[in-house]
Amino acid sequence: MPLKDCVFSPRDIRSSTRHSRTMDQQDNKIAVVGAGLVGAACACMLSRHGFAVDLFELRSDLRLSSKLSVGRSINLALSARGLHTLRLLGVADEILERHAIPMYARMIHNVDGRTEPIPYGASGQCIYSVGRKYLLELLLFRAERDDNVRLHFDHKLLRARFHQGSLEFSTPDRDAVTKSGYRAIIGCDGVFSRVRQDVMRCGRFDFEQKYIDHGYIELCIPAKDNEFQMAVNFLHIWPRGEFMMIALPNQDKSYTVTLFMPFEKFEALTTAEKILKFFETHFPDSIPLIGRESLIQTLTTVEVSSLASVKCSPYHVGGRGLLLGDAAHAMVPFYGQGMNCGFEDVSILDELFTALGTSDLEKPFETFSEVRREDAHAIVELALYNYIEMRHLVNSVWFRLRKKFDSSLHWMFPKFWVPLYTSVTFSRMKYSECISNRAWQDKVLRNSLRSIGLLALGVSLAYAASRMRINVRLH
Known part of the structure; x- marks a missing residue:
């Protein structure tokens, strides 16, 4: 099954011009709720199509703070889908040149301290470690420089009324503020989306939220003598079957370390002695890197943070409302696709506006729901599967043999045999097609192994029969 591009092919992007809001634009307003990564990117994209955008955010401007909200600092793994959207917005080069650290392989840490790299793809292919706070600041500054975009922080959404084109907020100095006159309201407000709650009120809406019984805590490997303490161009993994630890490099030569495991195991680490014994048993090489005092x-x-996934459909309310990013399809972080998938939402919507126009928003919104649902549900499931792969399967002989086999065939037939991880991470193939492509490959391998087995059996039987004939002649 050959490699296919996303449903909307990438196109040449011309730099957009900045415009001041005019009276016509005042009648072409869109509200974007949630000034996170996807919301900020969406606001910039909408401006390119001539919309006047109000971008609302529950929290204060994070650019005025030195820290992110608790539980929001898991490093980001930027890959092809996200880069496509950042190029659309004209910020990809700055990120890659100044603030992204390439990671060419997983570095597996065994209990005995041995390490072994497992490349992600072909030579030179990599994903990028990018700090969440830096990337969000860059997108907010990009939005702020656009005359068509206005930022509104400290706005807590109370109610979205899609058909009226109005929003009700509370702010630090007012209990209720109404904003109105919007052609559409776009919810980019995350896994616990308040906009999505109001979409549910519109009826005929499917929603599923699942928590897994594993949580996470973040640790840190600091720089030593202003240098990295481990090999830098890798995503480091300590796979331990039921749980795992990962580490991604930062610009300041530190590593953000995340420990994922069942809640009951976290709850058992009640004393300093138990914590140190646990790490001495499972992650002994990490103790001098992190530091005993820091671990304790x-x-x-x-507090241990939770991990949830969300599926829902449809994503639109006529031409008046739309859900993007985690508000539409939240996933656990184990495929590194949460941000990339959200950014891809933005680029697909951009392509739909170009293909279908913006005079009737119901057409692009409805088409977005149709083309995105299956793929969004697919990557939610793939993210759960990759947790099993990262914490357990990477240690199996079969996994490593399959990895080498896939890499070899991909090198020989790059358009014909595309490994699952390569199709998800290094292409814009639809997520659902990535899964069907893998299923096709598995079927080919099963049939090939079956044929080889039958051939070997036939050769063995023929050899045995010939030996029997020889023995009969001798006697």
Whole structure:
């Protein structure tokens, strides 16, 4: 099954011109709720199509703070889908040149301290470690420089009324503020989306939210003598079957370390002695890197964060409302596709506006729901599967043999045999097609192994029969 591009092919992007809001634009307003990564990117994209955009955010402007909200600092793995959208917005080069660290392989850490790299794809293919706070700041500054976009922080959404084109907020100085006159309201407000709650009120809406019984805590490997303490161009993984730890490099030469495991195991680490014994048993090489005091301090004082996934449909309310990013399809972080998938939502909507126009928003919104639902549900499931792969399967002989086999065939037939991870991470193939492509490959392998087995059996039987004939002649 050959490699296919996304449903809307990438196109040449011309730089957009900045415009001041005119009276015509005042009648062409769109509200974007949620000034996170996807919301900020969406606001910039909408401006390119001539919309006047109000971007609302529950929190204060994070650019005025030195820290992110608790539980929001998992490093981001930027790959092809996200880069496509950042190029659309004209910020990809700055990110890649100044703030992204390439990671060419997984570096597996065994209990005995041995390490072994497993490349992600073909030579030179990599994903990029990018700090969430930096990337969000860059997108907010990009939005702020656009005359068509206005930022509104400290706005807590109370109610979205899609058919009236109005929003009700509370702010630090007012209990109720109404904003109105919007052609459409777009919800980019995350896994616990308030906009999605109001979409549910419109009826005929499917929604599913699942928590997994594993949580996470973040640790840190600091720089030493202003240098990285481990090999830098890798995503480091300590796979331990039921749980795992990962580490991604940062610009300041530190590593953000995340420990994922069942809640009951976290709950068992009640004392300094138990914490140190646990790490000495499972992650001994990490102790001198993280530091004993830091381990004890973090695991005795920081609350374990939860991991949830969300599926829903449809994503639109006529031409008056739309859900993007985690508001539409939240996933666990194990495929590194949450941000990339959300950014891809933005680029697909951009392509739909170009293909279908913006005079009737119901056409592009409805088409977005139709083309995105199956793919969004597919990547939610793939993200759950990759957790099993990362914490367990990477240690199996079969997994490594399959990885080498896939890489070899991909090198020989790059358009014909595309490994699952390569199709998800290094292409814009639809997520659902990535899964069907893998299923086709599995079928080919099963049939090939079956044929080889039958051939070997036939050769063995023929050899045995010939030996029997020889023995009969001798006697």
